Amino acid sequence: MHWRELLKGSELYYKEEKRDHFYDEYMKTKDWPAWDGPELPDSEVRLLFTFLNQWSTHYPSGPEAVIAFKEAYRIVFPKLQAIGHTKLEEADLTVSTSEQVKDIFEKVASCGARYEATGASKILHAIAPQFFVMWDANICSGYAVYGTAHEYAYKFLPRIQKQIHEAIRSYMADFAFGQKNAAKELCQKGGGKPLTKLVDEYNYAKFTLRLDELWDC
DSSP: OHHOOOOOOOEEHHEEEEEEEEHEEEEEEEESSGGGSSOOOOHHHHHHHHHHHHHHHOOOHHHHHHHHHHHHHHHHHHHHHTTTTTOOOOOOHHHHHHHHHHHHHHHHTTTSOOOOHHHHHHHHHHHHHHTTTEEEHHHOOOOOSSSHHHIIIIIIHHHHHHHHHHHHHHHHHHHHHOHHHHHHHHHTTTTTTTTHHHHHHHIIIIEEEEGGGGGGG
């Protein structure tokens, strides 16, 4: 994808999707240091669940769901730490990394009363926004993947990474920037959001909102 298409998708997303302020509010309100250890406070989990359901995710949010999620987080925490603050555009998506992502996704998606593929992607993005990318059923179809942990790790993230790399390379070609500066400039032009969020906005506008402007070009 050319970088202009990426930013066009983001711009159209903000014109059409009026709920995105919930994303900004959550990211500013959450207690980031509380997520740096394996034991989460209940208040942080409830805040996360509120954010999910503001997007009509219908994620279970009762006391049992809080307990189940805290246990799942405790289990996957070491693998999340291994990913750290890696940016998706800089990640080496080896089999080892993909296996870690698959295991993390599977545990988070299956810790509740039902399998939550969309909810899991939102949760993981909220935890590590530079690496994980949100999806929904329409976006899955657009990328020819199924909503499973294996598909997320082995197909979806590599295909998203390819899209981001194409956007960065096109920006480098247009402005004679190096890779890191091109990525930084793109983020700035997109309102300071990580490229993972910008590509999600593009995906949502194209595949979920099905905006003609991103198809008829």
